[in-house]
Structure formats: C-alpha cells, structure tokens
Amino acid sequence: MTNESFGPNKGMFDAAVFANKQIGQRFYRLGLEFSADAAAAFAKASPGQFAELDLSGIALPPVEGIAEDLRDVSERKILLRRPFSFCDVSSHRGKTKVEILYCALGPATLRMTALSAGKSVSVIGPLGNGFRMPAGKKMVLLVSGGMGAGPLIHLAKTLTADCPDVEAIAFAGAKTKTELPFEKPTDEISQQLGFSLHEFARFGVESVLATDDGSIGYQGLITDCFSKWLGQRSLLARDAIIYSCGPEKMLARMAKIAEDKKIDCQISMERMMACGFGVCQSCAVKCKVNGSGETLYKLCCKDGPVFDTREVIFSA
Amino acid sequence: MSELIDVSVEFSRLKLANPVFTASGTCGYADELADFTNVNQLGGFITKSITAKLRQGNDTPRVVETDSGMLNAIGLANIGLDAFIQEKLPIIAKLTVPVFVNVAGETIDDYVAVVQRLATEQAIAGFELNISCPNVAKGGLSFGTDPAQVTEITSAVKQAAGEKVLMVKLSPCVTDISVIARAAVEAGADALSLINTFTAMVIDIETRKPVLANKTGGLSGPVIKPIAVYLVNKVYNEVTKERGIPILGLGGIRTASDAVEFIIAGATAVAVGTANFVEPNCTTKIIEGLKRYCTSHNITNIKELIGSLG
C-alpha cells in the first residue's frame, strides 16, 4: 500500500535517461533520472533493491554494434520487463538519479545499449528488500562475481555515509580481465589490497581482484581468493559481515565459507522473473524452515532478492 | 461524452460495472497489485488458484520468455485454503468489486472441500473452476480434457457452490472445445472462461534440455490471442449463445482493441493475464479504451457489441 504522507514507496514511473556509457567490452552504466513522486520513491531505494525496466519498445542498435555471437539471439522479440539492481542512487533538489551497471548479453540488454540521453524508459520500482546492516559490525566484506558488483558498489557508498566507523573491503572476481564490470582499474594491480578499483576507492574502500585465468589480480576463483585472505586475518566472526552478489555457484561457495567461519552473510540472488512484484510466483528460492528439516519456497522478488545464506538451499 | 457510455454488463447473476477482469495467477490476491492500480475500478477480480492444502509448486526455472509470449510452470504454488481464509480473505472483503476465487485440486473431493468452505463467505461472488492447469502431475488438465469428468466435477462443485456464480475455466488443449464447454454448461456451470494456457516447450540449445524445470509449461501472452478469439467465437456459436451463458474471454489481451475483439467474438467480459506483469495498470487503460471505442463507434451500450461478429 502507498504511504500517502511521504509519497508512494514504489510504483510504475517514467525515467529520463541522462547517461549510458560503455565502460568495457560488454559493460555499460545507465543513468536514469526520476522526478516528483518517482524521485521520492527512488530516493529511498536501498542497496540490493532492484527495478523492472520495460525495454520492449526500444530498437536494437545497428547490427555492426552487436557482437557476432549475440546477433542471432538479439532478434528475439521481448515481452517481459527485465530486473536490474542499482550501483548508485543520489537525490538532489527533488530529483533522484539512479545508475545501473549492466552487461549486454541478450535481446533486452542489447536494446538497453541503444538508450541515449533524453530518452524515456518505463520503470517499476524500487522492488524487493535490500541488504540489512545488523548493529555492532566493525568489518564489512563485499564479495562480487562478474556482474554482481553493481549493488555492492551502491552498498559501499551507503555504508561509508551511514556507518563511517565500519571498515569495508571489496573483493571482485570474473573469468577474465575483460569480464570485470569496472572502468579500467587505475593503480598497479597486485594480489594485495589497494585502491585499484575507482568504483570502491572513491568511498575509501580498498579492493582485491581475482580472475580465473590470472589475467589480472589473484589467479583463481574469487571465493578461493577470499577464503585465503580470511585465513590470513585474525578477525572476530561476530564483528564481521559478508555481503555477496554473483552467480549462484559462487554464492553457494560463499555460504559454505561463511558457515565454516561463522560469519553473517547476506547474498543477492537472481531468478527468472516474470513480474518482479510478487504476483506471479515465478521467482521461487528454496529455503529452510527455521529449526526443522522442512523446506519452503520464498519469492526472490518480494522476500529477497537479498537472503541470509543460512536460509537458502542452493540449486547450483 | 464517454461518461454517457454504459459499459456495465450482466455476468450470470452479477452486474459488473465494466467487463474487465484480471486473470487468475497473474494478480495474486489483489494485495500486491494495489501499489500500481485501483483494483476497485475493475469489473471483477479473480484470485490465484487455491487448493485445499498449501502447494509449494515446481522447481525453478518456472518461467521462460518466447517471442510475444511466455511459458509458465508455476505448479499451482499457493498458500492453501486455511491461510487464504486467514490472511487473504480479509483483504478481499475490503474490495468493492466482485471477486471470484479460482479453485484447483487433485481430486473432485479437493475441489468440493474448498468450495464448500468458501460458499458462505460474503466477500466472494463466485468460483472459477480451474480444470485446465497444464503444470501439475495430478488433477488439473486431466479433468478438463474428458467430458465425462467435466460433467462429474462441475455438478459436484455446483452443489457445493450454493448461490455463488460458478464459472468453469477451459483448456485449449482439446480436440473440440465445444464438447467440453457443453459438458460444463449442461452440468450447471453459470459461466465459462476461456482460455487457459497451451502446453508448450522451450529448449536450451546449449544444454539440449528444456529450459523449464518442469520441462513443459503453459504458453500465454499476445502470441495466443488469435487462437483464443477463435475459440471464444466457436464456443459462443456452438454452445453458450442459445443458452444465454456468459463467456469470460482471455488469452493475450493487452489493449482495449484486443478486448473489443473478444467481445465481438462473443465474450460478455474479458480478463487480462500476462500483460499485468509488463503494465500492472493496463486494465485501467483498457476500461478507458473500451469507452473510447464505444464513443467513436456510436455505441451507447457495450452489450450491443457482444457476439456482434458479422
């Protein structure tokens, strides 16, 4: 239900595109500006929440601009909206700017690359529940795989603003250098901590990179890299919290690490979503029922997309 | 001008302010939709299927998109009758539009049990009998493809439904839909709704496996609309017209023009399903569009349009 006194908490709105910048081979950063009620609703958007974009009315970019391996699938007509989380939200003078970090990999996201400044897009949101910050935490560990970095960048920003005493470190992994969704890392990359990722460094958050092929940073899985790092630190489990987003296989590994080390861990999950606002039941996530052997399905879009790893039964 | 247009319709024993419903399974129990549209502006609301006991539903992926449509294999995931009565009925009771509870089950007794428990609830105008769900192992579609079973289940539920309007929802996955429609009507159905989804499959060409965990799913959305229009017209001509039984037409409706097609084909009212996911307020747009259509075509009463196919 809408909260009359503060404007609606969510809704279907038109956003104006103010930027759509290519930042890597397949990665882009889309900037959307909201006014009026929409600005008020999105000003409240928390890291890990998401929005559903209607990209069906946008024409494909010229075929030369489409990677050869995507040309065939790009021709599929799209019907449903697509879910995206935010990598930045900022409000100023009654307007709210929301940025989305995305990867062009299919018919909808390819169309998204054709959005230019001044165009309008229909957006439903903000949706779902974001990351929660339990009291008393001193160390925040942000661990992303591939495209999962977006909401963690947003989280790094709000954490440094809301909890300045908390130390935060980001770990980002991908298969190879070109699949890291960041603008070029600036400083020398090593396997050590450093301010190499501008996206995190601007909030004073250091980062560690890993690639499966070792083309940059640690060679191996980000989960192994993270695990090693944890092993070298003496860290009070109850002081720390892990926030993670990435492919489900990676999240399942994160859950195991968190369980072994008894560290709280919240993850942002993905499911195929037909609606995004809790009416269709398509986005089920299998969860444990507290204190019993039973399971139940929760909805990724409404109960999540952020879940505590202790409750999730992973499918990967 | 459009205020002078009468878009109300008589749907069995109900008088509806307009002919636009939301379809079962696409609008939950009305609570989530309230953020995007005023449910009370609708002609009627239909709940997600309710079964006697809670159903977890199928594994994921439960949905996949296809050109101009989607497949779903939710598996009738729902909170079950008890939780429905406790948690959702109070929300529904606050609505001013007629509400149909969609009922599903594995056995005839399941259906009767749900309908009996709800038959005395003031908040409910009627029941929609789902004998056409393609995504469950037992019950569902198997009831809806055999005329003898349709007769048996419809008459059993009719008794349990008392004064409430009983609508039977038909599957398009049959050789002759009129045979099924006739069985339902002769066994006491007050109205028919058609169509439910088509059984379909999408294959992942990398893994060479079906995309859906359930392997098959029900196809819905704009892609099924012309078939749905045809089937509504067929049932209208062959079964319901002479008996004065109303049809709720659905399948791929997204615009007012789509709705008009169904009404011309013989539907007294229409329902919108998949389109709500893309545009959760599209029913409001459709209701306005219907009035505009009537105005520009000199129709003062929308009833003139029903079954007016030339």
Ligand SMILES: Cc1cc2nc3c(=O)[nH]c(=O)nc-3n(C[C@H](O)[C@H](O)[C@H](O)COP(=O)(O)OP(=O)(O)OC[C@H]3O[C@@H](n4cnc5c(N)ncnc54)[C@H](O)[C@@H]3O)c2cc1C
């Ligand atoms: C809560 C949530 C937040 C998301 N946030 C972002 C984000 O910030 N940035 C971003 O780039 N992407 C994000 N995604 C994924 C994004 O929605 C998909 O990449 C997009 O829908 C692909 O659409 P498409 O038509 O281009 O490709 P499609 O043809 O639909 O898909 C291309 C490939 O991506 C896979 N895919 C599609 N949708 C999903 C999904 N929902 N989950 C997992 N795999 C999928 C398909 O299996 C297929 O292999 C998010 C998804 C969810 C559920």
Ligand SMILES: Cc1cc2nc3c(=O)[nH]c(=O)nc-3n(C[C@H](O)[C@H](O)[C@H](O)COP(=O)(O)O)c2cc1C
């Ligand atoms: C995600 C989804 C869930 C559905 N769940 C139900 C259901 O629980 N019971 C039912 O009778 N029909 C269900 N349906 C079928 C719709 O009510 C409708 O008959 C069908 O989708 C065709 O209409 P459309 O093309 O407008 O969506 C569902 C459809 C979808 C897409």
Ligand code: FES
């Ligand atoms: S996507 Fe429809 S309920 Fe979650």
